Amino acid sequence: MSSLSIKNLVYRYHNQAVIDQLSLTVNSNEIVCLLGASGCGKTTTLKAIAGLIKPESGCIAIADQCISDEHCFLPPEQRNLGMMFQDYALFPHLTVAENIGFGLAKWSKSSRQARVEEMLALIKLPDLANRYPHQLSGGQQQRVAIARALAYKPTFLLLDEPFSNIDHQVRFQLIEEIRQIIKAAQVSAIFVTHSKEEAFAFADKLAVMDQGRILQIDEPQALFSHPNSKQVAEFLGNGIYLAASYNNNRELTTELGLLEADLGLAQTEQAGQVYVRPHHLTLKADQQGQHSVKARRFMGEQFFYRVDIAGQEIEIAANTNAIFEIGQPVTATLLPHPVNFFAQS
Ligand SMILES: Nc1ncnc2c1ncn2[C@@H]1O[C@H](COP(=O)(O)OP(=O)(O)OP(=O)(O)O)[C@@H](O)[C@H]1O
Numbered sequence: 001m002s003s004l005s006i007k008n009l010v011y012r013y014h015n016q017a018v019i020d021q022l023s024l025t026v027n028s029n030e031i032v033c034l035l036g037a038s039g040c041g042k043t044t045t046l047k048a049i050a051g052l053i054k055p056e057s058g059c060i061a062i063a064d065q066c067i068s069d070e071h072c073f074l075p076p077e078q079r080n081l082g083m084m085f086q087d088y089a090l091f092p093h094l095t096v097a098e099n100i101g102f103g104l105a106k107w108s109k110s111s112r113q114a115r116v117e118e119m120l121a122l123i124k125l126p127d128l129a130n131r132y133p134h135q136l137s138g139g140q141q142q143r144v145a146i147a148r149a150l151a152y153k154p155t156f157l158l159l160d161e162p163f164s165n166i167d168h169q170v171r172f173q174l175i176e177e178i179r180q181i182i183k184a185a186q187v188s189a190i191f192v193t194h195s196k197e198e199a200f201a202f203a204d205k206l207a208v209m210d211q212g213r214i215l216q217i218d219e220p221q222a223l224f225s226h227p228n229s230k231q232v233a234e235f236l237g238n239g240i241y242l243a244a245s246y247n248n249n250r251e252l253t254t255e256l257g258l259l260e261a262d263l264g265l266a267q268t269e270q271a272g273q274v275y276v277r278p279h280h281l282t283l284k285a286d287q288q289g290q291h292s293v294k295a296r297r298f299m300g301e302q303f304f305y306r307v308d309i310a311g312q313e314i315e316i317a318a319n320t321n322a323i324f325e326i327g328q329p330v331t332a333t334l335l336p337h338p339v340n341f342f343a344q345s
Helices: 042-050 096-100 109-122 138-151 168-185 196-202 220-225 230-236
Strands: 002-013 016-027 031-035 057-062 065-068 081-085 156-160 188-193 205-210 213-218 240-248 251-254 257-260 271-276 281-285 291-298 302-309 312-319 329-334 341-343
Touching: 002 042, 002 188, 016 042, 016 188, 016 213, 031 042, 031 196, 042 081, 042 156, 042 188, 081 138, 096 109, 096 138, 109 138, 109 168, 138 168, 168 196, 188 196, 196 220, 205 220, 205 230, 213 220, 213 230, 220 230, 230 271, 240 312, 257 329, 281 302, 281 312, 291 329, 302 329
Parallel strands: 031 188, 031 205, 081 156, 156 188
Antiparallel strands: 002 016, 002 057, 057 065, 205 213, 240 251, 240 271, 251 257, 271 341, 281 329, 291 302, 302 312
C-alpha cells in the first residue's frame, strides 16, 4: 500500500516553477530521501506535503486519503503528520517528558503518561524524563525530537535535515539509531538532506531531484550502480567519462582497454561513454605507463593519487603497500564493475 502519493505537483514562487510536475510514491514503512542540489525544491516539496503552502495544481494523498488537490486542502493540523525540522528545536522550558507529551493534550492523563513512557523506552532514554533540553547531548535532543514527532502516532513523518547540527563523529551512529526507531514505529517517512552519505545510510530509497522534478528514484545501491542519466551519475559521485563501444552484453572496448561488465549490459549497437568512478580503477607502476601521478594525499589507511586520464583528473585510492612518487609513470586499469554506459544520443 502506498503511504504517500504525489501526482503532477506544481508550485510557483513569483511565476517561477519551483516544483514542476513532481510525482512520487512512498510505500508503507519506507523511508525515502529527497536528495538534490541547493535550491532544487526539496524543502518546498516538504512544505507542500505538510500543508504549509498550497500547490497550484496536482494532488497529494496520504494513506490513500486526498489531502491536497484542486477540490480539497486539509490544514496542517488535520494531516496527521509528524515533523522534525532542523530548526524545530525542543521547548527549552519543558522537560523531556513534557516535550514528548506536548502534542497529546487531548489524550487522558494516564494514556498520555503511558505513551510518553513507551516513547522514552523506544528512544532508549527511560531515565531522562525529568531533564531539560539543555541538560542533553545533541544526539539525545534529536532522539527526543523524533519521540515527540512519533508520539501522537502520525501516519507519516517529514524530516528536514535532521542530522545537520550533529557532530560528524556521532552522526552515523545516530542515523542508525533513528532509522531503527522509525522502523520499530512502523511509520513511513520523507527525509531531506544535502549529504549523500547521510542519504545512503538512512534511506530505503533515494529520489534525486533537480529543478523541481524527480530525475530518478531507486534503492541507494541500484541508483549508484545504474543511474539513468549523466546528471544522476555525476550527482552521486565523482568520476570521469571514457569513450567506449559495445562489444557484447558483458564487454565494452574503452580508451583504457577492455572493460568487463559484472552485470549484463542492455543490448546496444552504439558507441558512447562509460562513467567510471575512482574505485573502478587501479594503478600500477609502469615505466611505459601513459599516466603520471600529479599529486598524492595520505589518509592513514590509504594514499590518494591524482592522475590525468583522457584529459580529466581523478583521484584513485591505493593501499600503503604500493607507494608511487609524484611524477612517476603509472598505468590505470579498469576493474570489472556494474557499468554505467551512456550511448551517444
Ligand atoms: N519564500 C520564497 N519566496 C521566493 N522564492 C523562494 C521562497 N522559498 C524558496 N524559494 C526558492 O525556491 C527554490 C527552491 O527552494 P527550496 O527551499 O525548496 O530548495 P531546497 O532544495 O530545499 O534548497 P536547500 O537545499 O538550499 O535548502 C529556490 O530557488 C528558492 O530560492
